[in-house]
Amino acid sequence: MNEPLFHARNISQSYILANGWRQRRSTLQALDDVSLALHAGEAVGIVGESGSGKSTLARIIAGLLPPTAGERFWQGQRLPDGPRDGIQMVFQDAASALNPRARVAELIAEAPRIHGLITGDESDFVATQLSRVGLDPQLAQRYPHQLSGGQRARVGIARALAVKPQLLVCDEAVAALDVLIQAQILNLLQQLRRELGLTLLFISHDLGVVRHLCERVVVMHHGRIVETAAAGQLVGLPQASLSRS
Numbered sequence: 645m646n647e648p649l650f651h652a653r654n655i656s657q658s659y660i661l662a663n664g665w666r667q668r669r670s671t672l673q674a675l676d677d678v679s680l681a682l683h684a685g686e687a688v689g690i691v692g693e694s695g696s697g698k699s700t701l702a703r704i705i706a707g708l709l710p711p712t713a714g715e716r717f718w719q720g721q722r723l724p725d726g727p728r729d730g731i732q733m734v735f736q737d738a739a740s741a742l743n744p745r746a747r748v749a750e751l752i753a754e755a756p757r758i759h760g761l762i763t764g765d766e767s768d769f770v771a772t773q774l775s776r777v778g779l780d781p782q783l784a785q786r787y788p789h790q791l792s793g794g795q796r797a798r799v800g801i802a803r804a805l806a807v808k809p810q811l812l813v814c815d816e817a818v819a820a821l822d823v824l825i826q827a828q829i830l831n832l833l834q835q836l837r838r839e840l841g842l843t844l845l846f847i848s849h850d851l852g853v854v855r856h857l858c859e860r861v862v863v864m865h866h867g868r869i870v871e872t873a874a875a876g877q878l879v880g881l882p883q884a885s886l887s888r889s
């Protein structure tokens with residue numbers, strides 16, 4: 645197969661914990677030598693029980709957390725620590741991920757403005773981004789608390805896409821939504837993936853959600869990748885190993 649779009653190689657992550665009143669320190673190994681390659685245009689799911697390291701890996705891939713060990717590559721070139729426009733993240737709880745004091749227009753326009761990606765009128769740019777995720781452009785003047793959960797999730801996706809990423813990392817992006825809205829957001833992600841040729845990394849504790857969207861599924865357990873399979877082949881995986889503890 646050709647060069648992956650993105651490659652995380654031998655990633656490990658330890659967190660230092662301060663325990664109790666004596667502040668004794670201990671180390672928690674959240675990721676242990678994880679490698680993952682993503683090819684352009686594919687949708688890969690990561691499933692695993694609570695605490696298996698999914699969010700830690702997502703944040704490292706997105707450059708929001710420097711790993712204790714390991715390297716990231718973009719089209720074969722080693723990436724320095726830190727975020728980059730080509731990789732964006734959509735978070736579980738759009739309510740807390742979106743600045744409550746910023747209007748939707750500002751939430752969407754801020755990063756592309758800084759990166760010089762808005763060439764014409766800024767409100768037209770925002771309207772286009774909102775329409776693309778199925779939102780009425782008039783919502784641009786609202787604050788996050790004036791939106792429904794589903795609308796906030798769409799704003800979170802619009803904000804991530806506004807800087808034209810090639811890789812979208814979704815960390816439990818639909819977990820906080822009710823089932824009907826979840827299905828709508830999954831369909832939107834599917835449609836955007838096709839339209840924009842996105843590569844998707846979709847993290848969830850729910851195998852059903854992952855199978856809806858992804859061709860390939862990676863299973864994590866105790867900070868390691870223990871299985872990689874085509875999504876359809878994971879039908880028989882014990883649900884208990886995926887449920888939240």
Ligand SMILES: Nc1ncnc2c1ncn2[C@@H]1O[C@H](COP(=O)(O)OP(=O)(O)OP(=O)(O)O)[C@@H](O)[C@H]1O
Pocket residue numbers: 659660661672673674692693694695696697698699700701849
């Ligand atoms: N900032 C942090 N400081 C210390 N420990 C952390 C930190 N973030 C995560 N951990 C620990 O690292 C391990 C992996 O956590 P992580 O959130 O990556 O797992 P997860 O699979 O995403 O879990 P969940 O499905 O519950 O979100 C857990 O034991 C967690 O308690």
